Amino acid sequence: MVVDQLSDAELDGLFQALSDGTRRDIIARVLGSDGGYSVSGLAAHYAMSFAAVQKHVAVLERALLITKEKRGREQIVRAHPEGLGKARRLLDEYEGIWRQRVRRIEEILTEG
Template sequence: MVVEHELTDDEVDRLFQALADATRRDIVTRVLRQEQSVSALAGHYAMSFAAVQKHVAVLERASLVTKQRRGREQVVHAAPDTLRRAARLLESYEELWRGRARRIDDLLAEEVPPGDRGAE
Protein backbone atom coordinates (compact mmCIF):
# COMPACT_ATOMS: atom_id res chain seq x y z
CA MET A 1 0.00 0.00 0.00
CA VAL A 2 1.35 3.42 -0.95
CA VAL A 3 0.59 6.36 1.32
CA GLU A 4 -1.22 9.01 -0.69
CA HIS A 5 -0.84 12.59 0.48
CA GLU A 6 -1.19 16.12 -0.76
CA LEU A 7 2.42 17.19 -0.21
CA THR A 8 5.28 16.74 -2.65
CA ASP A 9 8.34 14.81 -1.52
CA ASP A 10 10.30 18.08 -1.32
CA GLU A 11 7.58 19.67 0.82
CA VAL A 12 7.59 16.69 3.18
CA ASP A 13 11.38 16.85 3.43
CA ARG A 14 11.35 20.59 4.22
CA LEU A 15 8.51 20.19 6.69
CA PHE A 16 10.09 17.45 8.77
CA GLN A 17 13.56 18.96 8.52
CA ALA A 18 12.11 22.18 9.92
CA LEU A 19 10.31 20.35 12.72
CA ALA A 20 13.39 18.29 13.59
CA ASP A 21 14.83 21.20 15.57
CA ALA A 22 13.54 21.94 19.10
CA THR A 23 13.88 25.72 18.72
CA ARG A 24 11.87 25.72 15.52
CA ARG A 25 9.17 23.55 17.10
CA ASP A 26 9.04 26.02 19.98
CA ILE A 27 8.72 28.96 17.58
CA VAL A 28 5.83 27.23 15.81
CA THR A 29 4.14 26.60 19.16
CA ARG A 30 4.56 30.23 20.22
CA VAL A 31 3.16 31.68 17.00
CA LEU A 32 0.30 29.19 16.97
CA ARG A 33 -0.74 30.73 20.29
CA GLN A 34 -0.21 34.30 19.13
CA GLU A 35 1.59 36.07 16.31
CA GLN A 36 4.93 37.52 17.39
CA SER A 37 7.57 39.74 15.93
CA VAL A 38 10.95 38.23 15.18
CA SER A 39 12.36 40.56 17.86
CA ALA A 40 9.93 39.23 20.47
CA LEU A 41 10.75 35.65 19.47
CA ALA A 42 14.49 36.36 19.76
CA GLY A 43 13.98 37.40 23.37
CA HIS A 44 12.99 33.85 24.28
CA TYR A 45 16.24 32.20 23.21
CA ALA A 46 19.90 32.34 24.22
CA MET A 47 21.00 32.98 20.66
CA SER A 48 21.51 35.94 18.39
CA PHE A 49 18.71 37.74 16.60
CA ALA A 50 20.25 36.57 13.31
CA ALA A 51 20.09 32.94 14.45
CA VAL A 52 16.38 33.29 15.28
CA GLN A 53 15.84 34.92 11.88
CA LYS A 54 17.46 31.88 10.25
CA HIS A 55 15.18 29.52 12.19
CA VAL A 56 12.16 31.55 11.08
CA ALA A 57 13.41 31.43 7.48
CA VAL A 58 13.60 27.61 7.64
CA LEU A 59 10.04 27.50 8.99
CA GLU A 60 8.93 29.89 6.26
CA ARG A 61 10.49 27.73 3.51
CA ALA A 62 8.59 24.77 4.98
CA SER A 63 5.37 26.86 4.86
CA LEU A 64 4.91 26.46 8.62
CA VAL A 65 4.94 30.21 9.21
CA THR A 66 4.55 33.42 7.25
CA LYS A 67 6.05 36.82 7.91
CA GLN A 68 4.35 40.15 7.46
CA ARG A 69 6.06 43.50 7.71
CA ARG A 70 4.48 45.95 10.15
CA GLY A 71 6.41 49.15 10.22
CA ARG A 72 9.94 48.26 11.23
CA GLU A 73 9.07 44.81 12.50
CA GLN A 74 8.41 41.51 10.85
CA VAL A 75 5.51 39.68 12.47
CA VAL A 76 5.49 35.88 12.31
CA HIS A 77 2.18 34.04 11.87
CA ALA A 78 1.56 30.32 12.07
CA ALA A 79 0.32 28.46 9.00
CA PRO A 80 -2.02 25.86 10.53
CA ASP A 81 -3.04 24.50 7.11
CA THR A 82 0.46 23.09 6.63
CA LEU A 83 0.31 21.45 10.05
CA ARG A 84 -3.05 19.93 9.14
CA ARG A 85 -1.60 18.54 5.91
CA ALA A 86 1.32 17.06 7.87
CA ALA A 87 -1.12 15.54 10.37
CA ARG A 88 -3.08 13.93 7.52
CA LEU A 89 0.16 12.49 6.15
CA LEU A 90 1.04 11.00 9.54
CA GLU A 91 -2.51 9.67 9.89
CA SER A 92 -2.07 7.90 6.54
CA TYR A 93 1.07 6.18 7.84
CA GLU A 94 -0.72 5.29 11.06
CA GLU A 95 -3.61 3.73 9.14
CA LEU A 96 -1.15 1.74 7.04
CA TRP A 97 0.45 0.30 10.17
CA ARG A 98 -2.89 -0.29 11.90
CA GLY A 99 -4.00 -2.28 8.84
CA ARG A 100 -0.85 -4.37 8.96
CA ALA A 101 -1.30 -4.99 12.68
CA ARG A 102 -4.92 -6.07 12.07
CA ARG A 103 -3.80 -8.52 9.39
CA ILE A 104 -1.16 -9.97 11.74
CA ASP A 105 -3.80 -10.28 14.48
CA ASP A 106 -6.10 -12.08 12.03
CA LEU A 107 -3.34 -14.49 11.06
CA LEU A 108 -2.49 -15.21 14.67
CA ALA A 109 -6.15 -15.73 15.52
CA GLU A 110 -6.61 -18.39 12.84
CA GLU A 111 -6.79 -21.82 14.36
CA VAL A 112 -4.06 -24.12 13.13
CA PRO A 113 -5.33 -27.69 12.41
CA PRO A 114 -3.79 -30.26 14.83
CA GLY A 115 -1.90 -32.07 12.06
CA ASP A 116 -0.23 -28.82 10.86
CA ARG A 117 1.34 -27.83 14.16
CA GLY A 118 4.62 -29.58 13.54
CA ALA A 119 6.84 -30.81 16.37
CA GLU A 120 5.84 -29.13 19.58
Protein backbone atom coordinates in the same frame (compact mmCIF):
# COMPACT_ATOMS: atom_id res chain seq x y z
CA MET B 1 -5.27 8.72 -1.34
CA VAL B 2 -1.66 9.55 -1.95
CA VAL B 3 -1.50 12.22 0.73
CA ASP B 4 -2.20 15.36 -1.22
CA GLN B 5 0.41 15.97 -3.86
CA LEU B 6 3.23 16.88 -1.54
CA SER B 7 6.53 16.47 -3.26
CA ASP B 8 9.45 14.78 -1.62
CA ALA B 9 11.23 18.09 -1.35
CA GLU B 10 8.24 19.62 0.39
CA LEU B 11 8.17 16.86 2.96
CA ASP B 12 11.92 17.06 3.41
CA GLY B 13 11.58 20.73 4.28
CA LEU B 14 8.60 20.17 6.53
CA PHE B 15 10.11 17.49 8.71
CA GLN B 16 13.49 19.12 8.68
CA ALA B 17 11.89 22.35 9.88
CA LEU B 18 10.26 20.42 12.72
CA SER B 19 13.49 18.69 13.71
CA ASP B 20 14.89 21.60 15.70
CA GLY B 21 13.81 22.41 19.25
CA THR B 22 14.09 26.16 18.83
CA ARG B 23 11.89 26.03 15.76
CA ARG B 24 9.30 23.84 17.50
CA ASP B 25 9.31 26.32 20.36
CA ILE B 26 8.75 29.18 17.95
CA ILE B 27 5.77 27.31 16.50
CA ALA B 28 4.33 26.68 19.94
CA ARG B 29 4.90 30.27 20.98
CA VAL B 30 3.30 31.70 17.88
CA LEU B 31 0.39 29.28 18.10
CA GLY B 32 -0.17 30.38 21.67
CA SER B 33 -0.14 34.10 20.92
CA ASP B 34 -3.05 36.28 19.93
CA GLY B 35 -1.50 38.94 17.75
CA GLY B 36 1.62 37.13 16.63
CA TYR B 37 5.20 38.01 17.38
CA SER B 38 7.68 40.33 15.76
CA VAL B 39 10.93 38.62 14.84
CA SER B 40 12.80 40.51 17.52
CA GLY B 41 9.98 39.79 19.94
CA LEU B 42 10.67 36.13 19.30
CA ALA B 43 14.43 36.56 19.42
CA ALA B 44 14.18 38.03 22.92
CA HIS B 45 13.25 34.57 24.24
CA TYR B 46 16.27 32.67 22.96
CA ALA B 47 19.89 32.62 24.00
CA MET B 48 21.16 33.21 20.50
CA SER B 49 21.65 36.11 18.13
CA PHE B 50 18.84 37.88 16.34
CA ALA B 51 20.21 36.66 13.03
CA ALA B 52 20.04 33.05 14.17
CA VAL B 53 16.37 33.39 15.12
CA GLN B 54 15.77 35.16 11.83
CA LYS B 55 17.16 32.11 10.04
CA HIS B 56 14.92 29.75 12.02
CA VAL B 57 11.92 31.88 11.11
CA ALA B 58 12.95 31.73 7.45
CA VAL B 59 13.13 27.92 7.61
CA LEU B 60 9.65 27.76 9.13
CA GLU B 61 8.33 30.14 6.51
CA ARG B 62 9.71 28.07 3.65
CA ALA B 63 8.05 25.01 5.18
CA LEU B 64 4.67 26.80 5.24
CA LEU B 65 4.52 26.51 9.00
CA ILE B 66 4.36 30.26 9.62
CA THR B 67 3.75 33.43 7.65
CA LYS B 68 5.28 36.85 8.01
CA GLU B 69 3.31 40.03 7.56
CA LYS B 70 4.93 43.43 7.40
CA ARG B 71 3.58 45.97 9.85
CA GLY B 72 5.49 49.19 9.94
CA ARG B 73 9.10 48.40 10.61
CA GLU B 74 8.18 45.09 12.16
CA GLN B 75 7.55 41.73 10.56
CA ILE B 76 4.74 39.93 12.36
CA VAL B 77 5.06 36.14 12.57
CA ARG B 78 1.85 34.13 12.67
CA ALA B 79 1.03 30.44 12.59
CA HIS B 80 0.08 28.96 9.23
CA PRO B 81 -0.55 25.29 9.93
CA GLU B 82 -0.92 24.26 6.33
CA GLY B 83 2.42 22.50 6.48
CA LEU B 84 1.52 21.09 9.86
CA GLY B 85 -1.52 19.40 8.41
CA LYS B 86 0.40 17.92 5.52
CA ALA B 87 2.98 16.37 7.80
CA ARG B 88 0.34 15.01 10.14
CA ARG B 89 -1.62 13.47 7.29
CA LEU B 90 1.43 11.55 6.12
CA LEU B 91 1.99 10.17 9.60
CA ASP B 92 -1.70 9.33 9.79
CA GLU B 93 -1.38 7.38 6.58
CA TYR B 94 1.64 5.49 7.86
CA GLU B 95 -0.16 4.67 11.09
CA GLY B 96 -3.23 3.63 9.17
CA ILE B 97 -1.26 1.13 7.16
CA TRP B 98 0.30 -0.16 10.33
CA ARG B 99 -3.02 -0.59 12.11
CA GLN B 100 -4.50 -2.30 9.08
CA ARG B 101 -1.57 -4.68 9.07
CA VAL B 102 -1.89 -5.44 12.78
CA ARG B 103 -5.61 -6.08 12.30
CA ARG B 104 -4.94 -8.46 9.40
CA ILE B 105 -2.43 -10.41 11.42
CA GLU B 106 -4.85 -10.68 14.32
CA GLU B 107 -7.53 -11.92 11.95
CA ILE B 108 -5.23 -14.58 10.60
CA LEU B 109 -4.31 -15.67 14.11
CA THR B 110 -7.86 -15.82 15.45
CA GLU B 111 -9.69 -17.30 12.49
CA GLY B 112 -6.79 -19.69 11.82
